[in-house]
Amino acid sequence: MRGPHLHGRLLAIFAVFAVLLTTLVGRLGQLQLTDRAELAASAPVSxxxxxxxxxxxxxxLDRHxxxxxxxxxxxxxxxxxxxxxxxxxxxxxVIRRLAAALGTERTSLRDRMTLCGAPGAAPPPRCWAGSPYEPVTVAEGVDAEVALGLGERAERFPGVAVTTTAVRRDRDRPLAPQVLGYLxxxxxxxxxxxxxxxxxxxVVGRAGLEQQYDEQLRGTAGRAEVRVDARGIVIKTLSSQEAVPGEDVxxxxxxxxxxxxxxVLAGxxxxxxxxxxxxxxxxAVVLDLRDGGVLASASLPTYDPSVWTGGISQAEYRRLTAEPESSPLTDRVVAASYPPASTFKVVSLPAAARSGVDLDEPVRCSSSVRIGDRTFRNFESRAYGTISWRKAIEVSCxxxxxxxxxSIWDExxxxxxxxxxxxxxRSARAFGLGERTGIDLPGEVSGRVPDRGWKQAYWEETKDETCRRAREGYPEVSSRARADYLKEVAEESCERGHQFRPGDEVNLSIGQGDMLxxxxxxxxxxxAIATGGEVRAPRIVSETRSPEGERTPIASGERTRVDLDEAVVDTLRPALEDVVRQGTAAGAFAGFDTDRWPVAGKTGTAEVFGEEDTAWFVSYAPADEPRYVVAVVIGEGGTGGGSAAGAAREIHEELRRLED
Known part of the structure; x- marks a missing residue:
């Protein structure tokens, strides 16, 4: 009898459980389908x-x-x-209808609604990197007609809002992108x-002035204290504080x-x-000698900063950053260095005078000279025989x-x-070479004065590889003559690469070798040559202005003084004018009115191993009352007189027009 009774009791128990389960499922359904809003409102605040x-x-802003x-x-x-x-x-x-209105994919909007870093979120930049407690920006730069349509049909788009945001304006033609930087x-x-x-x-500044003055430019963010429920949804704003706009620079x-x-540079x-x-x-760079202000600064190759707006593509990012030495992001005025070649002779001449050379005594300009165990040839000019130091600058002997x-090396x-x-x-360092100028831009490099200390340090850093090459040679080089030459250089460097030899001094005197x-x-x-020795450190920013119009001046660059003998200045300044009137830059300045706008400058043609020559021209004007300095360099651009001087001429013509 126990069997039927047990079976009946089990059936009764199962029946009770079935009723309870049905009730539970029903209640869950009610909660999900009918009481969601009520539950959300009553959920505990987290x-x-x-x-x-x-x-x-x-x-x-520019100066005007x-x-x-x-x-x-x-x-x-x-x-x-x-x-x-x-x-x-x-x-x-809503997401389906909004995707259709915006002409985008529903999945992209759904991805945008996920919070970056959260479990299951879409990868950047498809996810939302902003605050989880504010509306998500799902479309930027929306056409006005589309935005108007969304506003007119608000009942079909609950939770959708059209907002305005202050952003950097894309210019038809961006100016000075490397100087300004990007966000x-x-x-x-x-x-x-x-x-x-x-x-x-x-957003933050990543280069140029946007980075250097980011604190002043970005202002103070607005803030709001909000209460969120257990789901992380904002249910009430407790307090708010308006944002303070950034200062103008x-x-x-x-x-x-x-x-x-x-x-001019592009041409x-x-x-x-x-x-x-x-x-x-x-x-190319133009300096104002009165206060050290940079009037113009151009760098090629260049880029359009608007590529960073709204997220840059991976392909474009690789193009801009793959090779730092050729990157369009590099500001070559301050962040790239080159052998200055014969433009460095204005540094060598004061050194020669300090070593005891009488600048009034004539010197011999030969086609070559034997120093130590090497013959050094006259690269930029022919043999002129006995000439003056002034003439040596003019013809770049x-x-x-x-x-x-x-002689300096011996002494x-x-x-x-x-x-x-x-x-x-000492002369090179007195002119500030080998160290940063202190210009108010990020990324400035110091260049290099390859003295004895530098050569010893470089040899110690590279001697293992150099000595390995001295033993094994360059089997990967297809040209036998080339491979033999490189092996010979490696053998000499392995053994004596730490020595500062006469050839190092000779190369330094004409801005070659390892000088940058x-x-x-x-x-x-x-x-410094133009003013007789006194110059201000260069700068880009003169003042900041608050939203209320209050101005805060930025101090001019620090004054520096180069000790130049009167005899040096009396030789150099007329010699640099001769360069333009009848010397190595005369062809580039043919027809230029040097009486009305006298220019003084020096060409330079730098030999770079494995590349074509780098062209330089550095100058100042008006030569009788110097105010502007113009420096131009063109990598693999040929001779200074053939490429860089012509560009400088056009810049001086523009300066003269501005003065008029």
Missing amino acids: STKTVYRPAPRGRI GTPLADNAVRVDVTLDRAALADLDDGGEG TRAGEEDVQTSDGEIQAGA VTTLDADLQRATED AVTDARARGLAADEAA DTVFYEAAA AGGLSGDDADDVLV ATPVQMAQVYG
Whole structure:
């Protein structure tokens, strides 16, 4: 009898469980389908959060107030996650209709609604990197007609809003992109190291003035304290504080001169390429000697900063950054260095005078000279016989400087010499070469004065590889003669590469060998010659202006003094005028009115191993009352007189027009 009774009891128990389960399922269905809004409203509050809103960024202006980096109003579309969460379908219908209205894929909008870094989120940049407690920007730069249509049908798009955002304006033609820099979204490191000044999703300057003056330009973000429920959805705003716009930054640049300088530089590169030269890079800078202000700064190759707006493609990013030495992002005025070649002779001549050379005594300009165990040839000019030091500058005679350098090397102690006793090394450093000028731009390089200390350090750093090559040679080089030459060089460097030999001094005297300088450094050197020794450090920004119009001046660059003997100045300054009137730059300045606008300058043609020559011309004007310095360099551009001097001439013509 126990069997039937047990079976009946089990059936009764199962029946009770079935009723309970049915009731539970029904209640869950009610909760899901009918009471969602009520539950959301009654859900416990998890925390109070702070939401930041970026401030309108300050502008970057030229010296006359012309905007170089300006703001524009961009129309964006946002989606409120809270509004979507409260819809019966979780917002799927809204997302479908919005995707159709915007002409985009539904999946891209759905990806955008995921929070970067959250489990299951779409990968950047498809996910949302902003605050989880504010509406998500799902479309930027929306056409006005599309935005109007969304507003007119608001009932079909709950949670959708059309907003305006202040962004950098895309100019029809960007000026000075390497100087101005560009903006990108803040990364994790930016946020963590900013002491709360930068928030996730904010934009920050990544180069140029945008980076250098980012703190002044970005202003103070607005903030709101909000209450969120357990789902992370904002249910109430507790307090809010408006954003404070950033300050305007006023530069020393002249927009008209900047535009002209960029055009001139591009034209010079085009002309050089038409003559069969590579001309793969170039730079030009114009300094105002009165205050050290940079009036124009151009660098090639260049780029359009607007490529960073809204996220850059991977292909474009690789093009801009794959090779730093040829990157369009590099500001070649301050962040690239080149052998200055014969433009360096204005440094060597004061050194020769300091070593005891009488600048009034004639010197012999031969076709070559034997120093130590090597013959050094006159590269930039023919043999002129007995000439003056002034003439040596005019015709750029190398052998005159070779012999002066050999004497300086002997006086410094030869192989056992000391840099402190080397007047040529000291002269280079007195002019500021081998160290940064202090210009208010990020990324400036120091160039290089290859003295004894540098050569010893470089040899120690590279001797293992050099000595390996001395043993094994260069089997990968197809030319036997070339491979033998490289092996011979490696053998000598392995054994004596630490020695500062006579050839090192000789090469330094004409700005060759391992000597490197930036265009802005050489502009500073010629500024010192123009003024008789006194020059200010270059600068780009003159003042900042608050949104209320309050001005905060930026101090002019620090004054530096180069000790130049009167005899040096009396020789150099007329010699540099002769270069333009009848010397190595005369062809480029043919027909130029040097009486009305006298120019003084020096050509330079730098030999670079494995490449075509680099062309230089550094100058100042008016020569009788110097105010402007112009430095031009064209990588693989041929001779200084054939390429760089012509570009400088056109810039001087523009300067003369500005003066008129």
